[in-house]
Amino acid sequence: MDFDFEELYQAVILDHSRKPRNFGALPDATVTVSGDNPTCGDEIALSLKIDAAADKLEAVGFTGSACSICMASTSLMTTKIKGKTRGEAETLLRDFQGMITGQMPESETPKSLGDLRLLSGVRKFPQRVKCATLGWHALKGCLAESGEGKFSVGTGDADL
């Protein structure tokens, strides 16, 4: 099997795509944003339960169907943002974007991204960057909708 391909589909990624974490509707969500990649048919809806007073993303859930890269990226994202503050989630979002688009040198990828760093191989597959960022677009949308609206919502672009 091809090296780049092995790098793209590592065991952790396959595991998250097969058994996505935090998968399912969130009944008491305070905000839900869905996104889709019309060209490939990926569809994701992300829900957050935000405790505004405590500035905390208390609970997170997502539904939808998508390719393995999109499922894994969204699943990994949910595990990272749960319990975080809005500011921490925004930082994560920026770091992930920097990594996935290749704007940030590989050596500078923050350790805080954890297993998300396994997705760095996606940058070698430009047509798949949209898959990896779909769930993050939904996160950006959730933060924008629930906050002062300083993020604008987009779909499926590498540009988060």
Next chain:
Amino acid sequence: MHDLAKHAPTAPDWGALRRDFPILDQTVHGKPLIYLDSGASSQKPRAVIDAISRYYEHDHSNVHRGIHELSNRATAAYEGARERTARFLNADKPSEIVFTRGTTESINLVAATWGERHVGAGDTILLTELEHHANLIPWQQLARRKGAQLLYVPVLGDSGVPDPAKVDELLTPAVKIFAFTHISNTMGTINPAAEWCARARALGVATLVDAAQSAGHCPVDVAAMGCDFLVFSSHKILGPTGIGVLYGREERFAEMPPYQTGGEMIVTVDWHDAKFKPAPHGFEAGTPDVAGAVGLHAAMDYLDAIGRQNIFEHDRDLAAYAYTRLSELGGVRLFGPGTDRAGLVSFLLDDVHAHDVVTLADQHGIALRGGHHCNQPLHRKLGVKSSARASFYFYNTHEEVDRLVEVVEKVRAFFNR
């Protein structure tokens, strides 16, 4: 291959023809390129590329405008392509051929002119569920503007065959136009175009045939088919991008208002009024794609030298071979008819998203299409988000199909490990 044997005396040398396509001679990700995406756009033979260069190097000018030598040559080249297209389709007259940007623009032109004038509130527009978005949205939007009813002949599940009983039921005199694809770009279904057109004609219903997937892949004869309109794109039949064809029966063109207006399509212009030319020039406002027409002309010459029946049989045999080999793998869901299919195969692997299949195939140098193939409602009906598609042309080989099957097996093994 037994059908080809029938043509043994004239059987084309497929290997030699393949060598006419410079682009195929390359490696992708370190592997020989296997191009199985001709349904999206075909590759171009040297003859087409050279014809375009030659035109720009020797003959280019604007058409119908100058009386100098180069303008004469450009005009002759452009109108020559029109005559060639009329012959390609067995149309009565060159004036029944209008050049557009492609299939999409051709359909939009008919919906915006003929449709605008002839479809009213309460009328019916009939399509099939197989339609590409290009032959769906222009009608959907026209129906919404006019308060007309849009109906679809349903397909029978994964077989991709429009339900014949439903054609009987839905094709009534209430229908103004029946617009359908000749060959489905997703399913490979070959629709009975001549039969449908005859029945529509008997009821006074106009017909539009989307020949995007058929014009370069099988004989297409508008006289035998009996359609009112037929559309296709040059880029899918070995020609350049940017030009396409709208065939319209003379009396249909005569009852259509202009589409775009401007230079080239007028007889006289006053400050507050203008008189328009009849078809074809009345539907070709502005400077046309002359080089595109020259390339398309060369493409049609090239195709007819091989023989479109030969091409059809070659592609059909290849697709049938791929269909059989893929179905033997198990765990593969195949779309479209099991027999009588055109030269493409759409499929899904159990539990593997089409995008993942296409990415891995690409790593092996194989170009596939993955997604909904501009047919979202149909995929929704079949309960899938997307599928992978291998589409063939005469430059593809059995060995390439074998490689595809090997790679599909690898994908399955990889994702099931």
